[in-house]
Amino acid sequence: MSERIRRAVYPKKGGPGSIRIVEGEIGPLAANHIRIDVHYAGINFADLMMRIGIYGAAPPFPFTPGYEVSGTITEIGKDVRNRSVGDRVVAMTRYGGYATMVDVHPNQSFILGPKQSLESAAAMPVTYATAHHMLVHLGGIREGDTVLVHHAAGGVGTAVSQIAAAKGAALIIGTSSASKKKFVESMGMHHITRGDDFVAQCRELTDGRGVDHALDPVGGKHLLRSYKALAKGGKLYTFGGSSAVPGKRPNILAALWMWWRLPRFDPLRMMNSNKAVFGVHLGTWDKDEIMREQMKELVKMQNDGLINPVVDCVFPLIEVAKAHTYMHDRKNRGKILLDCRD
Numbered sequence: 001m002s003e004r005i006r007r008a009v010y011p012k013k014g015g016p017g018s019i020r021i022v023e024g025e026i027g028p029l030a031a032n033h034i035r036i037d038v039h040y041a042g043i044n045f046a047d048l049m050m051r052i053g054i055y056g057a058a059p060p061f062p063f064t065p066g067y068e069v070s071g072t073i074t075e076i077g078k079d080v081r082n083r084s085v086g087d088r089v090v091a092m093t094r095y096g097g098y099a100t101m102v103d104v105h106p107n108q109s110f111i112l113g114p115k116q117s118l119e120s121a122a123a124m125p126v127t128y129a130t131a132h133h134m135l136v137h138l139g140g141i142r143e144g145d146t147v148l149v150h151h152a153a154g155g156v157g158t159a160v161s162q163i164a165a166a167k168g169a170a171l172i173i174g175t176s177s178a179s180k181k182k183f184v185e186s187m188g189m190h191h192i193t194r195g196d197d198f199v200a201q202c203r204e205l206t207d208g209r210g211v212d213h214a215l216d217p218v219g220g221k222h223l224l225r226s227y228k229a230l231a232k233g234g235k236l237y238t239f240g241g242s243s244a245v246p247g248k249r250p251n252i253l254a255a256l257w258m259w260w261r262l263p264r265f266d267p268l269r270m271m272n273s274n275k276a277v278f279g280v281h282l283g284t285w286d287k288d289e290i291m292r293e294q295m296k297e298l299v300k301m302q303n304d305g306l307i308n309p310v311v312d313c314v315f316p317l318i319e320v321a322k323a324h325t326y327m328h329d330r331k332n333r334g335k336i337l338l339d340c341r342d
């Protein structure tokens with residue numbers, strides 16, 4: 001049976017105004033998939049980068065973005081045994097989430113506990129899985145560790161603060177725009193204003209040692225500064241290139257400039273200081289079993305009240321351009337969602 005669907009489409013690279021809302025039909029459900037009536041879809045910084053055409057792992061234009069949704073199952077394929085119509089789920093979509101409905105394999109979905117709202121569930125998958133992947137899976141964070149995270153007030157930043165706190169971190173330092181100082185502090189982080197000398201301040205705050213974990217989504221030469229903020233034995237996670245996005249529209253020069261200024265790390269120096277540098281990209285991470293375990297732990301942590309995704313605001317699907325502009329303008333504190341209900 002085919003049904004009506006409304007979705008946001010990137011027809012080609014461009015500014016937020018280039019996004020189109022398209023109505024059409026969704027074909028019959030595959031035998032091994034489930035159909036989700038999408039309530040909320042999460043917006044990620046990567047969606048902006050895809051729209052302006054500088055995100056390597058994006059599908060070809062035209063396409064519907066959206067890595068994550070929450071909603072209710074309305075139909076199950078005839079081979080699906082472990083899901084039922086009416087189940088409330090959160091799902092990782094790897095595109096297609098900005099829509100009123102989406103089909104996924106049941107392994108990409110997670111049944112929500114009774115205490116989890118659909119709104120906070122949609123705010124979790126990408127940002128918390130990224131944070132968990134860095135701090136827990138790669139970093140083996142231990143009680144008493146110290147953590148530095150940039151863009152601390154955003155989706156990943158707030159997820160890092162909650163997961164690090166849940167794992168017993170002694171100190172979490174977050175950088176952000178000055179206007180978000182109070183918010184960052186309310187998340188239990190020590191705030192440093194973007195642009196200030198965070199290397200010196202990290203040393204001062206750790207009695208000269210440096211931090212155990214530095215999480216850098218900025219890229220370019222900023223990455224080397226994050227490396228310098230590390231203690232001996234510390235770990236740097238490089239997981240983004242926000243400095244390649246100076247505005248709302250495509251700017252290939254900014255992307256090249258960011259790439260040109262990336263540091264080339266010296267393995268001998270790394271060896272002598274026992275430092276590690278991890279490259280992290282969830283979009284191409286294909287160890288599905290590990291990811292499922294991570295997501296299960298996160299859903300449980302949310303259900304147990306150990307983490308609680310922060311939702312800044314919710315835009316209706318048809319106002320997706322406004323939602324993107326809000327993130328471009330660095331206004332978000334926590335996550336931005338789309339309300340995709342008809």
Ligand SMILES: NC(=O)c1ccc[n+]([C@@H]2O[C@H](COP(=O)([O-])OP(=O)(O)OC[C@H]3O[C@@H](n4cnc5c(N)ncnc54)[C@H](OP(=O)(O)O)[C@@H]3O)[C@@H](O)[C@H]2O)c1
Nearest residue numbers: 044045151154155156176177217240242245280281282330
């Ligand atoms: N590798 C991965 O698997 C992975 C997964 C998820 C996210 N990421 C990366 O992690 C970072 C955060 O992602 P998110 O989705 O949680 O976004 P976000 O932090 O919620 O939102 C963007 C925030 O980033 C800061 N920012 C820095 N440069 C910016 C720019 N050029 N334009 C607009 N805002 C800018 C702004 O905060 P301040 O000005 O306050 O700092 C803004 O509020 C992004 O770089 C993203 O690409 C990577």
